[in-house]
Amino acid sequence: MKNLFLLFTGLIILSSTSNAFFWDKKKDQRSVISGKALMPVENIYIYVYKEGNDLHGPPYTISEATNANGEFKFELPDGSYFFAARKRMSGDQQGPVQPGDIKSETIGPISIKNGKPVTLNIDCFVKQGDDKAITNPLETSKTGISGTIYDADGKPVEGVRIHVYTYVQMSERPKFVSVKTGPDGKYIVYLPQGGTYYLSARDKFGGPPKIGDLYGRYDQGTINPSAIIVKDNEIKKDINIIVNKIW
Amino acid sequence: MNKKIIFILSGLLVVIILAIFFYQKPINLTTIEDINEASQKAKTGDKRAIKFLIRNLENANTDIQKEAYNSITKIGKPAVPLLLKLLENKDPALQDYGAGLLGGIKDKETVPVLIKNLFSPDFKHKYVLCWALGEISDTSAIIPLISLYPKEKEDTQKYILRSIVKIGKPAIPFLLNNLESNDLNLQKLSILSLGQIRGKDLVPPLLKIVNEKNIEYVVLALGDLADPEGIDFLVKSLKHPVWQVRQKSAQSLTRFTDTRILPPLRAALNDEVVAVREWAAKAIECISEEKCKYKNGKGELVFPDSLYR
Numbered sequence: 001m002k003n004l005f006l007l008f009t010g011l012i013i014l015s016s017t018s019n020a021f022f023w024d025k026k027k028d029q030r031s032v033i034s035g036k037a038l039m040p041v042e043n044i045y046i047y048v049y050k051e052g053n054d055l056h057g058p059p060y061t062i063s064e065a066t067n068a069n070g071e072f073k074f075e076l077p078d079g080s081y082f083f084a085a086r087k088r089m090s091g092d093q094q095g096p097v098q099p100g101d102i103k104s105e106t107i108g109p110i111s112i113k114n115g116k117p118v119t120l121n122i123d124c125f126v127k128q129g130d131d132k133a134i135t136n137p138l139e140t141s142k143t144g145i146s147g148t149i150y151d152a153d154g155k156p157v158e159g160v161r162i163h164v165y166t167y168v169q170m171s172e173r174p175k176f177v178s179v180k181t182g183p184d185g186k187y188i189v190y191l192p193q194g195g196t197y198y199l200s201a202r203d204k205f206g207g208p209p210k211i212g213d214l215y216g217r218y219d220q221g222t223i224n225p226s227a228i229i230v231k232d233n234e235i236k237k238d239i240n241i242i243v244n245k246i247w
Numbered sequence: 248m249n250k251k252i253i254f255i256l257s258g259l260l261v262v263i264i265l266a267i268f269f270y271q272k273p274i275n276l277t278t279i280e281d282i283n284e285a286s287q288k289a290k291t292g293d294k295r296a297i298k299f300l301i302r303n304l305e306n307a308n309t310d311i312q313k314e315a316y317n318s319i320t321k322i323g324k325p326a327v328p329l330l331l332k333l334l335e336n337k338d339p340a341l342q343d344y345g346a347g348l349l350g351g352i353k354d355k356e357t358v359p360v361l362i363k364n365l366f367s368p369d370f371k372h373k374y375v376l377c378w379a380l381g382e383i384s385d386t387s388a389i390i391p392l393i394s395l396y397p398k399e400k401e402d403t404q405k406y407i408l409r410s411i412v413k414i415g416k417p418a419i420p421f422l423l424n425n426l427e428s429n430d431l432n433l434q435k436l437s438i439l440s441l442g443q444i445r446g447k448d449l450v451p452p453l454l455k456i457v458n459e460k461n462i463e464y465v466v467l468a469l470g471d472l473a474d475p476e477g478i479d480f481l482v483k484s485l486k487h488p489v490w491q492v493r494q495k496s497a498q499s500l501t502r503f504t505d506t507r508i509l510p511p512l513r514a515a516l517n518d519e520v521v522a523v524r525e526w527a528a529k530a531i532e533c534i535s536e537e538k539c540k541y542k543n544g545k546g547e548l549v550f551p552d553s554l555y556r
Contacts, residue, residue, distance in 0.1 A: 152372045195522075196522055212313055223409055227498070227522070229494065242400075244402060245375075247350060247379075
């Protein structure tokens with residue numbers, strides 16, 4: 001019986017230490033942000049930007065999807081923030097909002113302080129026009145660039161977009177963006193006119209590529225991207241790009 | 248009878264204790280909090296916690312995966328032995344994680360193992376190893392990286408070039424040695440790297456080896472060096488019979504400020520190729536800080552696209 005008692009004691013000690021490994025939680029003070037996306041909209045995400053950050057760049061955080069009543073709830077540390085609601089019909093969390101997607105105007109800056117809860121009710125609407133740069137996959141001009149996107153193993157890559165820039169720095173928003181590549185990795189981007197273009201390919205939109213993202217630039221083995229000179233009424237072919245995982 | 252029950256119960260308890268002790272939470276149940284807690288423990292060298300983080304590199308949830316990756320990078324040296332083991336894994340994705348994380352941790356003692364894997368047929372994605380060696384920037388990687396260059400695919404070659412540039416000035420003597428190589432690949436690596444490293448007195452050796460096969464690389468390197476000694480050659484190249492050379496010369500001249508370059512650039516505004524005219528206009532704008540129009544393909548006078556406008 002004595003042995004049994006010792007075993008039980010050991011069991012209790014071990015299970016408590018094992019739990020402590022995974023579930024010891026320390027919480028710092030955060031404010032609860034809750035509210036409703038008004039339409040109401042289910043599965044909409046609230047994008048949070050810190051004041052001073054690019055509202056078209058990567059957000060500070062993204063909420064969980066809203067529930068069936070359009071309600072959301074998340075926590076933020078003290079600071080000044082902008083908020084925007086977005087729901088892309090493609091299911092993507094990033095990238096330009098397309099016609100038919102649901103969005104809101106940007107709200108803010110709103111100051112969050114001392115764990116004080118904040119209620120936000122966000123008016124949402126369906127985006128109508130398209131002023132973004134996604135190019136039409138159907139032939140819209142006789143000028144363009146085409147090729148195939150490969151991975152490090154030489155296999156075609158699906159789900160990658162081509163970003164077209166007109167300046168070598170490639171640091172601002174792309175001038176044109178293709179639709180996603182299919183299983184054959186092939187793409188074609190139609191351009192309004194000939195000129196000097198620089199290409200990158202990536203699986204995510206917005207901000208600098210992050211660890212784990214697929215990214216590649218068209219270059220001829222150089223560090224800087226190589227210019228692609230396209231003449232009017234010319235489809236420049238075999239502009240192939242290798243995308244690698246970013247480390 | 249009592250003894251028998253006690254014996255069975257004891258056995259059961261031992262099994263339960265062992266199960267609890269060796270229990271590992273399935274990775275599909277891992278939360279960011281679990282990663283953060285494991286990260287704290289791992290920093291003290293807790294192998295179990297490090298293993299937990301490494302297992303989560305394969306988590307289907309990319310947020311958890313990235314958090315685990317970042318946590319392991321912060322752990323540093325205590326994680327190195329387990330990461331070196333990852334390099335031997337048969338799964339290329341795990342090999343990549345091992346090399347990528349070792350590059351992030353930047354422990355110079357891992358360089359020999361990374362170099363050994365550069366030449367191993369069992370390590371699939373060499374570009375990750377090249378990237379890691381560039382991050383660590385140990386000079387012992389210069390010769391292996393240079394020798395690998397001619398044998399590798401274009402994407403790996405690009406990472407080798409980047410790593411050599413990252414190692415920087417200590418690589419210059421080795422690159423100068425390869426400048427006169429008969430292998431155009433090695434010449435290309437040497438020319439482009441020397442341009443990017445931007446050492447002193449590199450224009451004469453570049454001009455010594457320039458020929459019709461490597462002139463485009465030399466023109467780009469002269470632009471990167473931005474040494475006034477290269478101006479005359481670039482201006483002369485604005486009249487080269489190959490338009491790509493003329494375009495790259497105009498592109499390289501955007502890096503200079505000497506206003507004596509303006510007349511030949513203005514002449515290049517009449518080049519028969521639009522791209523040359525466009526880059527001549529860009530170069531004029533960079534040098535004179537005045538907007539300059541060029542004739543586009545339709546014969547219209549337009550300003551070139553500019554990041555600064």
